[in-house]
Ligand code: FES
């Protein structure tokens with residue numbers, strides 16, 4: 001693909017399209033919607049972490065004035081879940097609850113207070129079961145019954161086991177001069193979007209409309225159809241202006257289904273807005289994860305083999321977990337060249353709020369571990385950690401041992417930028433001051449859809465008529481600015497300004513299907529679909545204009561600056577409509593088959609990976625253990641920056657969120673209860689905790705991204721966390737091998753060091769897990785870049801093994 | 803009669819000077835200013851993230867000073883001037899802070915934005931040339947999960963410089 005000059009809107013910084021509405025309080029979020037005769041819904045949630053429901057008596061609640069309807073699990077018996085392999089949730093549980101916060105009953109009433117009072121008046125009789133609260137407990141046989149008693153066929157609480165060996169591990173370790181093992185723990189944490197989840201449903205003319213603060217209208221649409229037993233053509237899901245997701249609004253949720261059901265039962269609109277406490281229970285956040293690494297290296301630090309084991313605490317339900325477990329292990333190879341790689345992972349059920357995808361989805365844990373592990377290897381060999389990492393960087397346009405295809409890769413450039421800007425090599429060396437360096441990679445959208453189908457992942461329509469151009473796309477702008485990116489792409493191709501493009505997004509009645517805003521996929525996938533649709537439209541406009549001008553060579557017709565040939569864009573629209581009739585073009589994007597010839601190869605491939613490198617500067621006080629971040633330098637290989645202002649915004653937000661995870665955020669439980677389901681006690685960085693961030697955008701022009709673009713929403717979070725830990729080691733000579741790095745842990749590590757023990761704080765061992773025999777996979781030729789049909793022909797297998 | 807449980811709920815008529823206009827409403831006395839603004843007066847520009855006084859999202863100005871509307875009862879502020887985000891712009895023209903926030907991408911999801919803007923407004927009124935540290939300090943009670951605060955800081959500085967210049 002040729003890269004057009006940046007004469008148009010691509011590559012320019014435009015503020016977001018709805019910026020004015022947002023600063024004026026005019027943007028309409030889900031909870032801002034109020035419809036005539038609207039009822040308010042409250043959900044009664046389990047107060048026990050693990051219990052059988054013996055009976056539910058709502059008779060007293062029903063008698064309260066103002067209560068209009070009450071439903072329980074009996075009214076919504078069909079189970080659902082985001083992945084086809086994990087249909088293990090109910091909108092309301094009928095027989096059993098699995099975590100404190102599990103939904104049990106729902107009330108629709110004239111106001112929220114009445115609904116809440118009615119919830120309190122519902123009597124639920126429970127038979128308590130033994131709660132399972134740790135990975136170690138979950139690996140053992142269940143005391144009374146497994147948490148997913150009927151969904152799982154096992155007697156323990158293991159949800160998912162994966163085991164792979166790519167290449168010859170034994171030979172790899174045999175070739176090593178040095179072998180090292182390390183254990184790490186990554187604590188769970190949550191998205192904490194500022195907006196509490198909210199959904200409002202209305203049932204009119206036999207059609208259900210739902211407005212929701214969701215990241216994926218399509219997945220909500222599917223879940224509603226399944227559980228409410230309505231054909232999809234009777235349901236319309238509209239993404240309201242979005243108050244923050246970070247992965248936390250990517251699953252379909254109980255409250256979305258419940259308001260739909262209540263609206264159908266009562267004939268009145270019904271709204272449910274979660275309280276902040278309920279948001280903590282809705283969760284789907286970072287999996288607490290134990291990691292064990294064993295790596296062989298040559299004397300000069302080249303990796304010869306790596307063996308990684310991970311164990312993920314999944315909480316009570318599947319959510320995206322079957323994918324999350326893969327993500328803790330798959331992407332290590334797209335940053336470092338690992339000639340032989342064994343990866344074993346397990347995800348267990350526990351009686352906690354379900355974990356799922358949070359910014360970085362499964363990869364921050366693995367990234368944290370591998371970066372610190374390589375640091376330790378370098379120190380042990382007496383080598384510079386940065387140099388060791390660099391020696392192992394993957395090469396652009398290569399294939400990894402686990403069949404992932406790397407295209408553009410700006411690791412070297414990113415590394416050079418942050419090292420130079422931070423003065424890393426010349427940093428001030430004194431006790432209490434340190435710098436840490438780390439790198440990462442992330443996917444520009446997953447290569448495989450979460451439910452098996454052969455359709456595009458993104459579909460876009462462009463319509464032109466005498467009133468101008470409109471782009472229709474199912475993607476949801478969740479604050480990252482994807483609407484502006486779509487407008488810029490259309491504007492670039494049509495030669496107009498982004499503000500002159502009308503956008504209709506995230507409305508299942510109006511927009512073609514898009515798999516939504518998660519997995520860092522919108523710019524790449526919806527962008528490519530928009531590009532195709534807009535180019536087709538441009539061709540029609542140019543043809544009509546050339547015809548009118550009597551020009552035979554279409555190349556002679558210039559498009560840009562609001563003009564097509566000698567006509568204004570508006571005139572061109574009239575000319576083209578006159579010439580062709582109604583004008584509508586479409587574009588779609590489906591990633592090619594990239595994964596290798598083995599079961600499970602669908603998790604990890606992406607049409608392009610973004611790369612980041614970061615240096616973090618810290619002050620770490622050896623007396624108090626307090627770690628203060630002075631500054632973060634981050635360079636991000638964005639492929640091409642379609643809108644630098646928005647990209648930098650994503651990078652800064654990712655760095656901030658990474659710092660929160662590194663230093664303070666943790667979702668902890670005690671006696672079956674969430675310890676901190678409030679914003680005051682769940683610590684997240686305030687304005688005062690957030691240091692200056694210096695961002696460098698590196699452009700590598702990816703061959704498959706729209707104009708060469710790759711993702712920015714998730715990757716930049718990843719290197720920050722291990723870089724903070726490395727900086728603490730640089731400052732104090734001790735390792736905190738788990739997140740978050742609290743002052744207490746720093747002091748414990750210093751204490752260990754003072755007592756002559758290993759200078760670290762962190763997990764000591766990794767539990768025994770019945771991973772089973774690995775699937776052994778022969779590595780591809782490392783320069784084999786084939787994808788799609790060509791690749792499949794090479795291994796003679798149909799796509800979709802997953 | 804309000805229907806909460808089966809007991810009478812005391813209601814009161816409250817008068818506020820809201821965004822320069824006198825408004826009068828009848829509401830249960832225990833209903834917070836946040837709820838009254840959003841539900842009774844239709845001013846949904848004021849957002850909420852916790853309704854417990856923890857996040858700063860619901861900030862409004864009372865007598866020009868930031869207050870968490872989720873912790874204020876309307877009766878407490880009877881007759882006093884209340885400014886919400888809807889009252890920040892002068893007609894069609896944005897307040898310089900609003901313009902700077904929109905321009906620099908200080909609003910991503912935009913959910914924390916109304917609260918941030920109002921706190922910043924009161925800061926700049928008291929201190930037209932705040933230092934970076936003073937801006938950070940003033941806004942430390944308002945959480946934002948999208949921006950890492952960086953663009954918000956730049957936007958407040960830009961607005962301050964423009965306001966001082968005019
Ligand atoms: S909603 Fe008032 S402080 Fe959070």
Ligand code: FES
Pocket residue numbers: 194243244479908909910911912913914915945946947948949
């Ligand atoms: S812009 Fe989303 S919370 Fe601040």
